[in-house]
Amino acid sequence: MPEQPYEPEGAIAGTGMGGAMDLGASEATTLERAPGGPPGAGPAGKPRSLWSDAWRDLRRNPVFLLSALVILFLVFVSLWPSAIASGSPLGCDLAKSQDGPGPGAPFGYDGQGCNVYTRTVYGARTSVTVGVLATLGVAVLGSVLGGLAGYFGGWWDALLSRVTDIFFAIPVVLGGLVLLSVVTSNTVWPVIGFMVLLGWPQISRIARGSVITARQHDYVQAARALGASDSRILLRHIAPNAVAPVIVVATIALGTYISLEATLSYLGVGLKPPSVSWGIDISAASPYIRNAPHALLWPSGALAVTVLAFIMLGDAVRDALDPRLR
Amino acid sequence: MLLDVRDLRVEFRTRDGISRAVNGVSCTVDAGETLAVLGESGSGKSVTAQAVMGILDMPPGRITGGEILFRGRDLLRMKEEERRRLRGAGMAMIFQDALSALNPVLSVGDQLGELFVVHRGMSRKAARAKAVDLMERVRIPGAAQRVRDYPHQFSGGMRQRIMIAMALALEPALVIADEPTTALDVTVQAQVMDLLAELRREYRMGLVLITHDLGVVADVADRIAVMYAGRIVESAPVRDIYKAPAHPYTRGLLDSIPRLDLKGRELYAIKGLPPNLSRIPPGCSFHPRCPMARDVCRTDVPPLYEVSGDRGSACHFWRECLDGGEQ
Numbered sequence: 087m088p089e090q091p092y093e094p095e096g097a098i099a100g101t102g103m104g105g106a107m108d109l110g111a112s113e114a115t116t117l118e119r120a121p122g123g124p125p126g127a128g129p130a131g132k133p134r135s136l137w138s139d140a141w142r143d144l145r146r147n148p149v150f151l152l153s154a155l156v157i158l159f160l161v162f163v164s165l166w167p168s169a170i171a172s173g174s175p176l177g178c179d180l181a182k183s184q185d186g187p188g189p190g191a192p193f194g195y196d197g198q199g200c201n202v203y204t205r206t207v208y209g210a211r212t213s214v215t216v217g218v219l220a221t222l223g224v225a226v227l228g229s230v231l232g233g234l235a236g237y238f239g240g241w242w243d244a245l246l247s248r249v250t251d252i253f254f255a256i257p258v259v260l261g262g263l264v265l266l267s268v269v270t271s272n273t274v275w276p277v278i279g280f281m282v283l284l285g286w287p288q289i290s291r292i293a294r295g296s297v298i299t300a301r302q303h304d305y306v307q308a309a310r311a312l313g314a315s316d317s318r319i320l321l322r323h324i325a326p327n328a329v330a331p332v333i334v335v336a337t338i339a340l341g342t343y344i345s346l347e348a349t350l351s352y353l354g355v356g357l358k359p360p361s362v363s364w365g366i367d368i369s370a371a372s373p374y375i376r377n378a379p380h381a382l383l384w385p386s387g388a389l390a391v392t393v394l395a396f397i398m399l400g401d402a403v404r405d406a407l408d409p410r411l412r
Numbered sequence: 413m414l415l416d417v418r419d420l421r422v423e424f425r426t427r428d429g430i431s432r433a434v435n436g437v438s439c440t441v442d443a444g445e446t447l448a449v450l451g452e453s454g455s456g457k458s459v460t461a462q463a464v465m466g467i468l469d470m471p472p473g474r475i476t477g478g479e480i481l482f483r484g485r486d487l488l489r490m491k492e493e494e495r496r497r498l499r500g501a502g503m504a505m506i507f508q509d510a511l512s513a514l515n516p517v518l519s520v521g522d523q524l525g526e527l528f529v530v531h532r533g534m535s536r537k538a539a540r541a542k543a544v545d546l547m548e549r550v551r552i553p554g555a556a557q558r559v560r561d562y563p564h565q566f567s568g569g570m571r572q573r574i575m576i577a578m579a580l581a582l583e584p585a586l587v588i589a590d591e592p593t594t595a596l597d598v599t600v601q602a603q604v605m606d607l608l609a610e611l612r613r614e615y616r617m618g619l620v621l622i623t624h625d626l627g628v629v630a631d632v633a634d635r636i637a638v639m640y641a642g643r644i645v646e647s648a649p650v651r652d653i654y655k656a657p658a659h660p661y662t663r664g665l666l667d668s669i670p671r672l673d674l675k676g677r678e679l680y681a682i683k684g685l686p687p688n689l690s691r692i693p694p695g696c697s698f699h700p701r702c703p704m705a706r707d708v709c710r711t712d713v714p715p716l717y718e719v720s721g722d723r724g725s726a727c728h729f730w731r732e733c734l735d736g737g738e739q
Contacts, residue, residue, distance in 0.1 A: 137517075239471075304512040310467045311507075312527055312578060313500030322526070326517045 140406040150402035156395035164211035171207040175200065175362045184378035196367065196381035197374050206384045209364040212357060213392055216274050216281070217344040223282035224343075225336045228289025233328070235290070236297030237320055243294070250287035258284055259349060266355040274347075277356050281343050292335050296328040303327070330407040338400030341393040348389050364389045413481070414618040415441040415464070415586055420478035422456075422463050422642075424689075425471065431689040433459040435642040436478070438716075441618040443585060446609075448621045448629040448650070450665065451639035454686050457622045460639075461588045464620075465505050466495050482586070501531050504579040506589040506608075510571035514563035520547070520574050521559035527581045546577040550607060569600035573607065580611055587612070588620045593628060605632060626669055630654065635722075638662045641687050641697040644716070648723040658725035658734045660702050696728070704729055 144150045163170065172190060178200035182188075185195040193202035235243040262280055269276040300306065301324055309323050350356030351365025359366055364385040371381035422434035434456045441447045449457050462468040464480055466487060480487040482503065487495060507513035515523060524546055525539030534542070540559065547555035550573040552566075563571055572592060579587055592608065593601040609632045612619045621633060629636060629650065636653050638646040638661060646659040657663040664682040684701040687693055693700055699709040708728055716724040719734070727733055 304507055304509065305515040307462075307467050308505070308507050308513040308575075308578075309515070309526075311465050311499055311505040313496050313498070313530055314526070315496060315530075318526075318530065322518070323515050327515070 140403070143406040144402060147402050147406070149398050150406075153395040153398040153402065156391060157399060160210050160214055160392060160395070163207055164214040167207045167211060171201075171204045173201060173204050175205040175208040176360055177201070177204075184374060184381070186380065193384045194378070194380040196371055196378065198370070202367075202381050202384050205362055205367055206364070206388050208362045209367060209385060209388065210392070212274060212361065212363040213344045213347060213389070216277055216347040217340045217396065219274070220278045220281035220285065220343040220347075221336050221340040223278060224285035224289050224339065225332060227282060228286040229293040229329075229332050231286065232290030232293030233297045233320065233325070236294035237301055237316070237324065246290065246294075250290055253284060253287040256284060258346065259353070262346075262350045263353060263355055266350060269355075272358050272361055274357065277347055277350060280350075281346060285339065285343070288339065289332060289335060292331050293328065296331045297324055300324045300328040334400060334404040334407060336400075337403055338397055341396030341400070344396065345389065345393045413440055414443045414445075414483060415439075415620075416479075416481040416484075417460070417464065418479045418481070420460065420463060420480060421476045422459050422468065423474050423476050425474070426690065428688075429690045432692060433473075433642050433689055434463065435692070437639070437642070437644055438478075439637050439644060439647065441586065441620055443618050444612075444616045445635070446612065446619040446621060446633045448623060448633035448636045449639060450623060450626065450629060450636055452624060452686050454689065455639040456642035456689075457639055458590055459642075461505065461590055461620065461622055465499065465503065465588060467499075467505075497531070500527055500584065501582045502584055503586040503588070504582070504584040506572075506575055506579045506587065506592045508591040509595045510568070510575040511563060511595075513575055514571065516563060519560050519562055520566070524559075524574070524578055524581060527578065531582055542581070546581055547574065550574070550577040550611075568596050569604060572596060572600075572604050576604070576608060576611070580615065580617075583615050584617060586618045586620070588622070590622045591624070592621070594623070594625070601628070608632070626665060638665070641692050642689065643697065643726060644724075645698065645726045646724065647716070648719070648725075652720075652723055656734050656736075658719050658723065658730040659727045660704050660729075660733050661698050663733060664701075696726070704732065 178198045179195075180199045182191075182195040182199040183197055185191075185199070187194045191201045191203055193206060196202050196205070231246060235246040261284060265280055265283075266276060306319060306323055309319050314323070347356055347363065348365035348368065351358075351361075351363045352369040354369070356365055357363045359370075367385040368382060368389070371378065371385070375382050417437055417439050420434055420437045421432075424431040424433055437456070437460050439447065439449075449460070451457050459468065459473070462473075463475055464487070468475070475488060478488075482498070487498075490498075514520065518526075521540055521543040524543035525534075525536065528534040528539040528542050529536065544555050544559050547559060552558060552570055552573055558566075563574070566574065572595075576592070579589075589608065593604050596604060605628055608619070621629070623629060633650050635647065635649050637644045638653075638659065640661050646653070646657065646662045648658065653662060654666070657666055661682070664680075667680040668682065670679055682701055687697055687700070693710075694713075695711045696702070696705070696709040696714050699705040702709065704727075706729070712728070714726045714728045716726045717730055719725050719730055725733070
């Protein structure tokens, strides 16, 4: 691999920073939702609603606690990577190529002589940013389109259902290779955009189904009989009752988006050096698997743990929100 | 005349073909009057109510004919926005099962208050105060504390009171109650019915009481309309109907009420089942189950014969039925 003209960390930090900030905020709101439940739920523990029940279940679920801990740690690391890793992920020294662990480099050095520990820590930011933003985009776009289709039905619903069918038929990796290979920008945005483009139909189907279920409830008819408008019925009566399945699917999907980012970067169409991403590191280290397995194992391990944590969190949330499992 | 329904027809498109749920229903309700609409499940009571309220799901439902005059104006020709404003303020509906008719994720205070926010543009705080007011009026103990509670935290009777409070909040001129006590215990049924009757008197509103419980009707209704297969087969003042029904179907319904003086004997039941609404029998739709049916009933649809000034019966042999019929 030819030596890259390394720039100081400003370049990558710039691309990741905005996303990382958003990520912190969104994570906080997701976590707040569960305990607080509907607005005005009053003192904790007293009123039993779907959300407060779910929160009580979650607090006692070791799977949830473990995965939440891992995710909180990841969020912390992606916001302040310098807190646990010194130096720059791009400050590499070819003289140390494929060296084993040393002082300040507990994971050793990769083929370019970069500190594997530092790069693994900084790689978390990319993964979490892509995962969270792609999930947010998919969830918002999918729920709005699917929710409206489910509520109003008619030709819009028929059209949307066919469009989602078309999107389901596109193979994700192949689509990524084709679409992203023409993109020259080396930021997370094309990757996120691609994921939103291909991911929304999944959420849209879920949202459509759950809005159709919710709109058949008597309280929706009752609200209409008392003169509520469509927008009020949708936002106040249907949305809170239909959002649970969307949250569950979105949480699980978050893990798959992170692994998809790594896959695309591995294939060279996602992020490209000098960006820092686990996918890039895995790709760069794989030729040297015999001589320097540590350079491959650490980013792969981090990726696996991260994806697993989000999928476990999604599973735990799904179980907690499904009253039939109680 | 507060409500005047004329020859209303509603169809549903189903996989079995077209299901004719309402076939020419005409009825009137005056201000301050209580009309009980009586009939088995599937007789078209609820669909008529939904059509009047304008909350019928269309599609699959479709109003194929008739007029619904509310204070002289045809609701079916009104713009949807205008009609929406009328719902809640001019006419309101009480649902059968308050647990499912109240939103589980909103506190009852929020749901009661929502009406004042939507229709009167009140602030949330003022609406909350109104909600407490309403809950007191339907006699919910500790209303000020319970206004923050969720529907599932109330007992069935209390929930139905909240439902009633919601329907009456804006003092509508017309209230349609769709089996308001069916989901309740017998003891609570009486309390809720009394409350409803009392509030109706207080606000002088027209009440349409949909039910299949003849016991409930006798006490509160002024007039009864009996529905069968999407038609009104008999319409009469309460007293007349209990004295002598003018339609064999009404007679069948009355005979199937359990009575203490006939204890130990087998309870009467009308033979057969209500017809499939996509295959309503020709002639009088009740003829396959009717003990008095003759040839003419199989071919000719009976019109609503005028029995007396305020009474009608859709039976070719209403005179015989009135005299006791052939049983």
